[in-house]
Amino acid sequence: MNAGGSSTQGLLLLYGGTFDPVHLGHLAIAHAAHAALGVSVHLMPAADPPHRSPPGAGAAHRARMLEMAVAGDRALVVDRRELEREGRSYTVDTLHALRESIGPLRPVALLVGADSFVALPEWKHWQALFDLAHFVVAEREGYPLDERQPAELAAEVATRITAEAADLHASPAGRVLRLRQPLADVSATRVREAIRSGNASHARLPPEVAAYIDRHRLYANPGAASAPV
């Protein structure tokens, strides 16, 4: 198998998120996953993310900021599949639709942060996800994976964990790889809070994204979410 990623049969690595807005922590783990797995990372903004209150910026703004953040970066691409679907962006629905188009054999992996992963048992049909994709779990400041995993998740992980990236290229789904990247202590919540309270948050953002937020006055007031792109 070609682990280099250009083949249509190579590992497809999806990185779903609200990206409200995309920040340097997101880009750091995407690059770490690219380095570990040798394939491009498809950053997939959720149109209507489950299990959280509505984003501060509309989907069109969030996708535009992502496109600016990855422009010219050959390791990262924006994947718009969840923007093209009505209703809540449940991951299991996204993966079923993907499997209908690519079939059962191509390896697929989902990149998630440790805080998302420890909440996996709250996701829709969470156990079915392991039949559809691998997981690549990025460590995150404040979320020690070994301590925070609920027992039902730890039981699933115990039989699936691998330290070998090659295992994710060798089967379609079902393995869990831990990504030990340098931690970037950044969150979109803190970025939004800083902007709302009048503080610049540029150090945590790609410069084009910071300029876009300023230009469209995003996150400064509640009406900005649906303002035109």
Ligand SMILES: Nc1ncnc2c1ncn2[C@@H]1O[C@H](COP(=O)(O)OP(=O)(O)OP(=O)(O)O)[C@@H](O)[C@H]1O
């Ligand atoms: N600094 C980070 N380190 C590791 N993982 C991260 C980091 N920031 C985000 N992630 C992961 O990226 C994915 C998408 O995150 P999301 O867009 O919700 O960003 P966030 O910073 O967690 O946002 P918010 O504060 O609004 O919840 C999630 O799986 C999350 O765990």
Ligand SMILES: O=C(O)c1ccc[n+]([C@@H]2O[C@H](COP(=O)([O-])O)[C@@H](O)[C@H]2O)c1
């Ligand atoms: O499918 C679910 O039930 C589900 C519940 C929570 C989160 N997710 C997905 O997990 C990814 C990260 O979510 P978030 O809220 O941290 O941006 C994003 O792709 C979400 O759609 C999915």
